Amino acid sequence: MNIVKSKGNGVEKSLSFEEQKAKINEVREILGPMVNMLPNLCSDASVSRYLRARNWNVEKASKMLKESLKWRLEYKPETIRWDDVAHEAETGKIYRADYLDKNGRAVLVMRPGFQNTSSSKGQIRYLVYCMENAIFNLAANQEQMVWLIDFQGWTMGSVSIKVTRETAHILQDYYPERLALGILYNPPRIFESFWKVVRPFLEHKTYKKVKFVYSDNTESQKIMTDLFEMDKLESAFGGHNPAGFDLNKYAEKMKEDDQKMSAFVESASSVFFQEQSHVSVLQPEFSVTEHQLESSSDSSPSSDAESPRRVDTKILSANEMKEQPNCKNTIAESGVSRPLIHMNDFA
Structure with a gap:
């Protein structure tokens, strides 16, 4: 049990x-x-x-x-592509590391001191792109990731309170239970004042996952040795790997992932239309409006109701259409043959 x-x-x-x-x-x-x-x-x-x-x-x-x-x-995060956000990535302020932690979880590196743009919308859009990409690349047995936040070059003006609040809102409300651990590495003393302001934005469960680590503190540094293979961990975080962020190599990797994402989205749409075609023979057709998302939907709309605007079916996320390895590739559900869904769906 x-x-x-x-x-x-x-x-x-x-x-x-x-x-x-x-x-x-x-x-x-x-x-x-x-x-x-x-x-x-x-x-x-x-x-x-x-x-x-x-x-x-x-x-x-x-x-x-x-x-x-x-x-x-409304936001359609799964449709964001590298070319849409490449300018935000130039300094390596957020990127998916090419190593995992000892538990096999993906690692997102964040360097708020390397902020290079002034548009809050652009910054949030890039954050969402990075989250979608990290989730897309999670192993089949993983749901969560680790965030490594490097405070090199950080000042009070590096990130606005507005962006910080919106970041907390998006990560907590739209990507719940995706964070396993958030490590704040070498935050300067002045960060204490900033932390007092932003801490109320964090839910208690999120706050408990945040760890402060200082390179000159042996006890806190043990968090890193317990969590990572030091030969793989970047030297910026006390590891032995001298390789840093390489924009050109990272761009190539993201473009490859974009192609995989597009293929999965297209596959998702194809399966959806096939399924709807099958279901329409068995029961009255229905559709969902954005209004229904805001109200309690305990009953199906009546057949004589005014025909609402159809929702774009391509909102299905790429990772949601991955087939579970070592399992049969379809399951029977309500008489419809459907691909087994990967556990790492985006919501």
Whole structure:
């Protein structure tokens, strides 16, 4: 039996696998027809992350997931490509490392002192691109990543409070339970004042995942040796790897990933249309509007209702259409043959 610890109203409780599954199904019932329109964003793994982020409170998790789905419909993060954000990446202020931690988790390196643009929208767009790419490259048995934040060159003017607040909002509300650990490496003394301002933006669960590490502190440096193979870790973080960020090599890697992402999005759309064609023979056609994302959807729209605007079906994320390795490539669900969904869906 799989037991999950959860704190509700300050009291810790245990959830069995059956109880978890029941709550996941409750969320799906609240979402209503949205589950059919966006099945991959409402997978067990995805819904479970939202429930964990809200301590298994079904109503709060449902509201959170609705807002995330609405954001993905409007922002379309899976359509961002390297050429759209390459200018933001020139200094290496955010990039996916070419090594993993000892647990096999992806590593995102952030260097806020290397800020090179003034557009908050552009900065957030690049952050979202990096998150989507990191999730896309997670191993099949991983859901979370590690953030390494290097404070070299950081000053109070490096990042605005506005961007910091928006960053916390996006990462916590639209990518819940994606952070395993956030390491703040060598923050200067002046950062203490900044930290007091931004700390209220962080939820308690996020705050507990943040660790301060100083190169001249043996005890805190042990966090790095416990977490990383030092021969692979960059020297900027106390490792033995002298290689740093190489824009040209990184651009090549991102463009290759973009091609894979595009292929998966196209595949997702193809599967969606095939599935909808099959379902239309069995039941009345329905569609989901953005208005329904904002309201409680407990019933399907009536057949004589005014025909709403259709949602762009290409919002399905690339990673959501990956087939689970070492498993049969399809499962039967409601009479429809569908690819097994990779656990690392983007929501």
